Structure formats: C-alpha cells, structure tokens
Amino acid sequence: MQRLMQVNVQVTEPVYLKDPLTTELGRRIIEHSVRMIDELGLETFTFGKLASSLGTAESSIYRYFENKHRLLIYLVGWYWSWREYKLVFDTANIADGSMRLEKAIRSITEPVTEKGNFAYLDLRSLYRIAVSESGKAYMTKEVDGEHKEGCFSSFKRLCDRLRDAIVDVRADHPYPALMASNVVDGSMVQRFFAEHIPSLSEKNARSKIPELFVDLVFASINAPAR
Amino acid sequence: MQRLMQVNVQVTEPVYLKDPLTTELGRRIIEHSVRMIDELGLETFTFGKLASSLGTAESSIYRYFENKHRLLIYLVGWYWSWREYKLVFDTANIADGSMRLEKAIRSITEPVTEKGNFAYLDLRSLYRIAVSESGKAYMTKEVDGEHKEGCFSSFKRLCDRLRDAIVDVRADHPYPALMASNVVDGSMVQRFFAEHIPSLSEKNARSKIPELFVDLVFASINAPAR
DNA sequence: TCCAATATGATAGTATTACTATTCATTCAC
DNA sequence: GTGAATGAATAGTAATACTATCATATTGGA
Numbered sequence: 001m002q003r004l005m006q007v008n009v010q011v012t013e014p015v016y017l018k019d020p021l022t023t024e025l026g027r028r029i030i031e032h033s034v035r036m037i038d039e040l041g042l043e044t045f046t047f048g049k050l051a052s053s054l055g056t057a058e059s060s061i062y063r064y065f066e067n068k069h070r071l072l073i074y075l076v077g078w079y080w081s082w083r084e085y086k087l088v089f090d091t092a093n094i095a096d097g098s099m100r101l102e103k104a105i106r107s108i109t110e111p112v113t114e115k116g117n118f119a120y121l122d123l124r125s126l127y128r129i130a131v132s133e134s135g136k137a138y139m140t141k142e143v144d145g146e147h148k149e150g151c152f153s154s155f156k157r158l159c160d161r162l163r164d165a166i167v168d169v170r171a172d173h174p175y176p177a178l179m180a181s182n183v184v185d186g187s188m189v190q191r192f193f194a195e196h197i198p199s200l201s202e203k204n205a206r207s208k209i210p211e212l213f214v215d216l217v218f219a220s221i222n223a224p225a226r
Numbered sequence: 227m228q229r230l231m232q233v234n235v236q237v238t239e240p241v242y243l244k245d246p247l248t249t250e251l252g253r254r255i256i257e258h259s260v261r262m263i264d265e266l267g268l269e270t271f272t273f274g275k276l277a278s279s280l281g282t283a284e285s286s287i288y289r290y291f292e293n294k295h296r297l298l299i300y301l302v303g304w305y306w307s308w309r310e311y312k313l314v315f316d317t318a319n320i321a322d323g324s325m326r327l328e329k330a331i332r333s334i335t336e337p338v339t340e341k342g343n344f345a346y347l348d349l350r351s352l353y354r355i356a357v358s359e360s361g362k363a364y365m366t367k368e369v370d371g372e373h374k375e376g377c378f379s380s381f382k383r384l385c386d387r388l389r390d391a392i393v394d395v396r397a398d399h400p401y402p403a404l405m406a407s408n409v410v411d412g413s414m415v416q417r418f419f420a421e422h423i424p425s426l427s428e429k430n431a432r433s434k435i436p437e438l439f440v441d442l443v444f445a446s447i448n449a450p451a452r
Numbered sequence: 453t454c455c456a457a458t459a460t461g462a463t464a465g466t467a468t469t470a471c472t473a474t475t476c477a478t479t480c481a482c
Numbered sequence: 483g484t485g486a487a488t489g490a491a492t493a494g495t496a497a498t499a500c501t502a503t504c505a506t507a508t509t510g511g512a
Binding site: 047059066067068 | 497498499500501502
C-alpha cells in the first residue's frame with residue numbers, strides 16, 4: 001500500500017521549486033510543517049519557526065517552496081489526492097450505481113482517524129489542516145492564475161469522480177457538479193462548524209455528517225422535476 | 227430605509243475598539259477598507275495602505291480596530307446583518323410556509339447587484355468581500371474564543387431564521403440546521419467557484435444558484451424517510 | 453579515483469508589516 | 483473658558499517574508 005500511495009498521492013503540478021519527496025530535508029519539511037500548521041494554525045506558522053524546528057536555515061526551505069501559500073497548496077493537494085485514492089479504493093468492484101454512490105459519499109465525508117502509513121506525515125494532522133485551512137488555498141486574488149497552473153486539479157478530480165457517480169445513478173440530474181463540490185467542500189465546513197460553532201448544525205452532527213450528506217444527495221436524485 | 231438599516235445592520239458585539247459609525251474618520255475607514263479589500267484582497271490589504279489612502283496615520287486606525295482580522299469580522303458581520311434584514315423584509319407577510327421558505331432561500335442566495343443606500347459603503351463591494359473572505363473570519367485558531375465573544379452572531383441569526391423556516395414546512399426534518407448553514411455558506415462558495423473555478427459547478431451556475439438551492443432544500447424536505 | 457553537480461548550512465541584509473508609545477494641536481460639550 | 487476627547491505626526495520595535503552569497507559536504511558517474 002505504501003508504494004501504491006506514493007504513486008497515487010503525488011502532487012503532479014509544480015507547486016514546489018524542488019520536489020520535497022526526493023530528499024531527506026524535503027521530507028522533514030513536509031513532516032514538520034504538517035505538525036506545526038496543525039498546532040499553530042496557518043497564520044501563526046512561519047518559515048522561520050519551521051526552520052528553527054528543523055534545525056536548518058530559512059533559505060533552505062525557500063529552496064523547496066516559494067512561500068507559505070505554495071506549501072499550503074501542496075499539502076492540501078496531497079490531502080485531496082489521498083481522498084481520491086481512497087475513493088477509488090473504496091468504490092472498486094461495486095457494480096450497483098446507487099450502492100457505489102452511497103459508498104463514495106461516505107468515503108469522501110468520513111473523518112480521518114488513522115495515522116496512515118506515510119513515514120513522514122500524520123494523516124490526521126493533514127486532515128485537520130484540510131478542514132481548517134483548505135479554503136485559504138484558493139480564496140485569494142491569485143486563484144485564477146493558480147487554477148490555470150493546475151494547483152487545484154486534485155480537488156477537481158475528486159469532485160468530478162463524485163459528479164460522475166451521481167450521473168451514473170440519475171443521468172438527468174439537474175445539478176450534479178454543484179452537488180458534488182457542495183458535498184466535498186460542505187462536508188469539511190460542517191466538520192468545522194460541528195467542532196467550533198456547534199449550534200450551526202445538529203446535535204451530534206459530528207458522527208452523522210456522512211449519513212446526512214448521503215440523505216441529501218439521494219433526496220436530490222429522487223426529487224421529482226419541479 | 228436608510229434609518230431602518232442603521233438600526234438593523236449594526237454589529238452589536240464589540241469587535242471594534244471605538245464605534246466607527248460615530249465619527250467621520252470611522253465612517254471613512256469603513257468606506258475605504260471595503261473598497262480596498264475588494265480591490266487588493268485581504269492578504270495584500272494593510273492598515274498602512276489604508277492609512278495612506280485616508281491621508282491619516284496608521285495609529286488613528288488602530289484606535290478603531292485592534293487589527294485587520296477584527297476589521298474583517300466587523301465587515302462580514304455587517305454583511306450578514308444586512309442579509310438578515312433583507313430576509314426579514316423579503317419574507318414578511320407571506321403566510322404559506324413553503325412559499326416563505328422558497329422566498330427565504332432566494333433572498334439569501336441571490337447575488338447583490340445594488341449599490342445600496344449606505345452613504346459610506348458600497349454593498350456590491352461588501353458582497354464580493356463576503357464571497358471571497360468571509361471564511362477567513364472564522365477559520366482561525368481563535369475561533370472558539372471569538373465565537374464566545376459573539377463575533378459570529380449575525381451569521382448564526384441568519385442561519386437560525388432559515389432553519390426555522392425549514393422546520394415550519396417540515397417539523398421533523400432530520401437535519402434543518404445543517405441544511406440551513408449549508409445553504410448560507412454553500413451558496414457563497416458556489417458563487418466563488420462559478421466565478422473562478424467554473425468546472426466545479428454547472429454551466430451558467432452563476433444565474434441558477436438560487437434555483438438550485440431551492441430545489442435542494444425542497445428535495446430534502448420532500449424526501450421520504452430512508 | 454577524481455570531477456562535477458547537488459544539497460545544505462551559515463550569514464547577512466532589505467523591505468514590509470503589525471503593532472505601541474508619545475506628543476501636540478484642535479474641538480466640542482458643559 | 484476649561485477639560486475631556488479626538489486626531490495628526492513622529493518615532494520606534496519586533497517579526498516576517500523574502501533574496502543573495504559563499505563555504506562546505508556529499509554523491510554519483512566517467
């Protein structure tokens with residue numbers, strides 16, 4: 001599995017200056033930055049603190065990533081790629097479209113509870129970063145240029161797969177793409193709300209999020225034309 | 227209307243150090259910061275640039291707002307308060323629950339096209355800020371403390387009103403609060419996607435967003451228990 | 453084995469940002 | 483007219499986000 005992940009989970013776009021997975025320092029940058037962003041939050045995290053935690057110089061880090069924002073894009077891209085990998089894995093060999101769709105929604109909206117078997121990255125930390133910080137990867141003035149560069153392609157691939165699974169169940173669904181991106185993004189937002197502003201969702205929403213999104217998607221599929 | 231707005235749209239929580247609406251400079255801070263954040267994006271916008279645009283000193287601005295983040299919370303709070311005001315206005319005197327709910331969803335998810343009649347604030351700029359930057363108001367490590375302070379109360383009030391409108395139509399809806407916050411937040415995210423990463427939603431999604439969210443909510447209302 | 457990349461470390465330096473503090477002039481309410 | 487509040491101007495600090503340079507260690511290939 002470790003090997004398979006390395007192939008699948010790689011961020012293909014050149015969001016980095018030098019591929020961090022090819023060197024020891026690079027991998028340590030990933031490992032430490034994930035832990036530190038999770039602990040400090042993106043705003044408080046700086047390359048200076050990262051360098052000091054690594055026992056190296058700031059300039060060494062700038063050899064790998066142009067800036068903090070690019071590093072965030074890289075990490076978030078990694079996360080979505082991992083989700084996509086997991087989705088493919090979870091839905092393989094399910095012939096029935098409805099069952100496959102339900103499994104897909106659950107796969108995407110489930111919280112991450114396993115540490116994962118990446119040597120240099122704790123998947124649970126990466127998940128928490130994705131919940132709290134992933135929106136900041138694209139909610140900027142540079143979004144159009146970065147989109148053209150392909151910085152968000154792993155997010156898009158995941159949404160596309162879910163959209164296709166919806167269309168497989170109901171070919172004339174009136175808004176499958178919106179539905180898909182709403183499930184992918186909305187499930188993260190709802191996780192955040194459930195954790196920090198719980199009155200915005202149901203009691204015990206944390207454990208019910210996959211269930212509720214499954215219901216929502218199937219409601220939209222089964223709805224008669226208005 | 228202007229008077230009514232001033233009463234309704236006020237941010238009641240003390241997110242400011244000194245109420246900017248009480249002085250000329252304060253109002254100019256609001257006016258210029260809205261225009262500048264819209265143009266520059268939150269990251270590039272600084273109190274230094276704002277001061278220079280106002281022809282005043284940075285220190286004067288710090289008398290009103292502790293920092294940029296507090297100013298953002300204030301502006302976003304203003305936006306949601308305005309949406310709430312508009313919602314109440316739009317849905318007044320609609321007796322039928324379903325009609326009221328449909329109108330509520332349309333009111334909340336409609337884009338803002340009018341300049342508004344605030345003397346010192348362009349509503350369309352504020353809307354664009356809300357679409358692109360509102361998530362950053364709460365997606366921070368300080369969210370729990372700020373939530374306790376009441377910084378997000380206007381957002382919550384709006385969600386609560388929509389949730390109540392849903393419950394009015396179907397008292398045993400299984401997840402009205404999640405549905406409501408998903409419509410309020412999701413409609414903004416989908417606006418952003420439609421504008422910047424259009425392949426994530428339908429073609430021409432921009433004009434159809436209210437329609438699609440109406441469909442989605444009513445689908446969830448009419449769905450049989452699973 | 454030795455040459456040539458490649459990788460890192462160390463140091464230094466710049467521009468900008470996010471604040472804080474202090475002083476002084478103005479104005480406005482009582 | 484006096485005192486409190488308001489704002490302008492200036493100065494300064496600490497941190498951040500970079501960029502540049504040079505020395506050195508490692509390594510992989512001819």
